[in-house]
Amino acid sequence: EADIYQTPRYLVIGTGKKITLECSQTMGHDKMYWYQQDPGMELHLIHYSYGVNSTEKGDLSSESTVSRIRTEHFPLTLESARPSHTSQYLCASSTLGAGPRGDYGYTFGSGTRLTVV
């Protein structure tokens, strides 16, 4: 079944550690996104990608970085985690056009809840 997978689902890590949040999709979508969801539930786009070897910063500044070496894979990395990075991170992907459901094929992962202590 076509889907988008995020791992880990929960992560508690110490300050200063390097972490990578994984995101993979099996739908062949060209566009992928990372949204940060703060404790107040507001969602902000922090990174997006048009396709392989394409990455752009989103609307909210983030110290994280992303890469897109393969179509299906869009990992997010924090070189040195800090308590201010504590948040929920949602990965999503979409098709080029409106898609069969008319929603631009937007599919969200289940999220990674990151806590930095």
Add this chain to the structure above:
Amino acid sequence: AQTVTQSQPEMSVQEAETVTLSCTYDTSENNYYLFWYKQPPSRQMILVIRQEAYKQQNATENRFSVNFQKAAKSFSLKISDSQLGDTAMYFCAFMNYGGATNKLIFGTGTLLAVQP
């Protein structure tokens, strides 16, 4: 820049009753999509309903319907016959039609609690 505003942080409704969630947006674009997404406690974001700005007819999806007022830039969601499973955070979202990125711009969300 586009913005989406949801002025109701929390709402409560009795089971089987009807509830309306408000959303306003600001854009200078003429062609766009509007969406309502539901995020239950499991955290997976689920599409509830969408509306193309060029369509005058309000979208309907089973118990969910919208009241789209383009001139007023308003896009409210009506949930009829509320069920316990409707308890979730609801986000209004905007997407510029034809944009290269398909970015979704979200409102701050409305937490809906359906009471038995």
